[in-house]
Amino acid sequence: MREYTIDSNSAGKRLDRWLSNELPALPLGLMQKFIRLKRIKINGKAAPRDARLNAGDRLQLYISDEFFEKPKTVDPFLSRIHPKLDVLYEDENLLLVDKRPGLMCHPDAREKVNTLIAHAQAYLYQKGEWDSADPKQFAPALCNRIDRFTGGIVIIAKTEAAMRVVNQKIRDREIEKRYLCIIHGRIAPPAGTLTGYIAKPDGAKKVTVLNKPAPGAQKAQTKYATLETVRGLSLMECELLTGRTHQIRAQFAHAGHPLLGDNQYGSAKQNERFGRSYQALYAYKLTFRFKSDAGVLNSLNGRSWQVKQVPFVGEYFSPEE
Numbered sequence: 001m002r003e004y005t006i007d008s009n010s011a012g013k014r015l016d017r018w019l020s021n022e023l024p025a026l027p028l029g030l031m032q033k034f035i036r037l038k039r040i041k042i043n044g045k046a047a048p049r050d051a052r053l054n055a056g057d058r059l060q061l062y063i064s065d066e067f068f069e070k071p072k073t074v075d076p077f078l079s080r081i082h083p084k085l086d087v088l089y090e091d092e093n094l095l096l097v098d099k100r101p102g103l104m105c106h107p108d109a110r111e112k113v114n115t116l117i118a119h120a121q122a123y124l125y126q127k128g129e130w131d132s133a134d135p136k137q138f139a140p141a142l143c144n145r146i147d148r149f150t151g152g153i154v155i156i157a158k159t160e161a162a163m164r165v166v167n168q169k170i171r172d173r174e175i176e177k178r179y180l181c182i183i184h185g186r187i188a189p190p191a192g193t194l195t196g197y198i199a200k201p202d203g204a205k206k207v208t209v210l211n212k213p214a215p216g217a218q219k220a221q222t223k224y225a226t227l228e229t230v231r232g233l234s235l236m237e238c239e240l241l242t243g244r245t246h247q248i249r250a251q252f253a254h255a256g257h258p259l260l261g262d263n264q265y266g267s268a269k270q271n272e273r274f275g276r277s278y279q280a281l282y283a284y285k286l287t288f289r290f291k292s293d294a295g296v297l298n299s300l301n302g303r304s305w306q307v308k309q310v311p312f313v314g315e316y317f318s319p320e321e
Helices: 017-024 027-034 114-126 159-170 247-254 268-272 295-300 311-316
Strands: 002-005 040-042 058-063 087-090 094-099 151-157 174-183 193-199 208-210 218-230 233-240 283-287 305-308
Touching: 017 027, 017 040, 027 040, 094 114, 114 151, 114 159, 151 174, 151 218, 159 174, 159 295, 174 247, 193 247, 208 247, 218 247, 233 247, 233 311
Parallel strands: 151 283
Antiparallel strands: 002 058, 040 058, 087 094, 094 151, 174 233, 174 283, 193 208, 193 218, 218 233, 283 305
């Protein structure tokens, strides 16, 4: 049995209408049956369904608990998405996913639905791990982003605690990110560090790489190693020592070796010869190298994840070469 006290907002309402509003899981026919069977009472006495309620009335309901449950509100957006995620790792705090090239991380003016964050939130919503209608719950969020046409590992926080830790570790350079890319030509020396200063003018879509410090320019460093060179193309492994906008793409272009397929920083005519229209760049490996306490993520320290396949490697550097 459950008992309710009628407040001033409900005073004057009919009994059946109050029940329909407060107990949406209770079917109308069953409600009328319970009233006839005197399993619904006002101040301990049976009452007809059209009885008017008064402030202070005590309403006693002798019915099953299942009828007191509030039906879950269905999110019309997240419930209709068919999540497509290549999950590399998942626990109660975070997700590591391999984002495919062409998929945007967040919505923009042209694309509102088919984004990584939408797929991730729909995935967790449909699993029942997150209720988008509950404002008290943390909304799953991306901790890092990569360009639309760059593929690779993205960290998605399921909890606020995980989000705080990952953001701090990214700032402290305690999360190692390695990339594979293909550049035009053969860079000399074959291994080293690209160092420059990246500036992005207001409203510009491209960044500019400078050789010397300048107002508004941020230092950028990319460690690289040549893995293989075939037909005028070099397969490179890169490690970001800093995290600037378009850093790898802009620095290799500045060094005279733009990325294959990168028409923004390279030559569209040159890329046409190889049949590629977007940059050959992939964030293929992620390692947690925590130097200090990582809270809920301490157990992940020292662990590393790598994508199963980087498509352009097999396309341009096949085993037969």
